[in-house]
Amino acid sequence: MANKIILITRLFDAPPALVFECWLKPEHLLNWYSAGDGWTTPHAHSDGVPGGRFNIGFQGPDGKTGFDFTGTYDEVTPPAKGKPGRLVFSSDDKRTMTVEFADQGGKTLLTLHLELENVYPEEQQRHGWSAMLENLNTYLERKAP
Amino acid sequence: MDHLSETFQALADPTRRAILARLTLGELSVNALAEPFEMSLPAVSKHLKVLERAGLISRSREAQYRPCKLEPQSLKGIDEWLEDYRRFWEARFDRLDAYLKKIQDKKPNRRKTKAR
Numbered sequence: 001m002a003n004k005i006i007l008i009t010r011l012f013d014a015p016p017a018l019v020f021e022c023w024l025k026p027e028h029l030l031n032w033y034s035a036g037d038g039w040t041t042p043h044a045h046s047d048g049v050p051g052g053r054f055n056i057g058f059q060g061p062d063g064k065t066g067f068d069f070t071g072t073y074d075e076v077t078p079p080a081k082g083k084p085g086r087l088v089f090s091s092d093d094k095r096t097m098t099v100e101f102a103d104q105g106g107k108t109l110l111t112l113h114l115e116l117e118n119v120y121p122e123e124q125q126r127h128g129w130s131a132m133l134e135n136l137n138t139y140l141e142r143k144a145p
Numbered sequence: 146m147d148h149l150s151e152t153f154q155a156l157a158d159p160t161r162r163a164i165l166a167r168l169t170l171g172e173l174s175v176n177a178l179a180e181p182f183e184m185s186l187p188a189v190s191k192h193l194k195v196l197e198r199a200g201l202i203s204r205s206r207e208a209q210y211r212p213c214k215l216e217p218q219s220l221k222g223i224d225e226w227l228e229d230y231r232r233f234w235e236a237r238f239d240r241l242d243a244y245l246k247k248i249q250d251k252k253p254n255r256r257k258t259k260a261r
Contacts, residue, residue, distance in 0.1 A: 005227070007230065007231055007234060008234045008235065010238045012242060012245055013245065013246070014249055018245065019241075022241060022244065028244070031240075032240040032241040032243075032244040033237065033240075033241075034240065112234060114230070
């Protein structure tokens, strides 16, 4: 856990099971997982199981620019009573993300972790990235123009 | 390798992160930097070279002992990269939020959502 950066958290007004489904099922992904406003998602494939693959297409506003976001699911744990759901996936360019879906009175607190050591996995990690970046922020606040 | 990748690679090592953390307190000589680590001076110098190549630190050429100092601009690059990434996800979550509202409104059995 210490080697992850919490990139973002968001409270969604929907139960964890539904939010989890939105991340896993192609028919849902097509509706929101685009690369930006004006971008479309021409296709989405998702095995939705550990070790399974995903392939999501992105097309730019000009209709020409586009790429496929492909990778593998490392962990697929649906939310259960009193237990948050967890989705871990790695893109083929070796970026790993962990998404947690915690119940908060019927709403979903979603936490997206970015695992930086997986971007450059050659070294074993001892200290957390987050601590380093926190120091960094304090430092930058003090020093940066 | 692009500059940001080089920066991340330099930061991937815990010793190098510890060195940077110490340098946030001010300039230090190589000897002073090496002190808390169980490591030879050449080994520390090697780490410093990686950090210097990544632009994370610079070493003065004026004083004999060549003190090391942090280069905030380079660290700012990481901060900006993370901020861009965060913004990208914020926008994507806005779309998920809107989509969740839409599909829940269609299902009368589910709880109705309220506008934020």
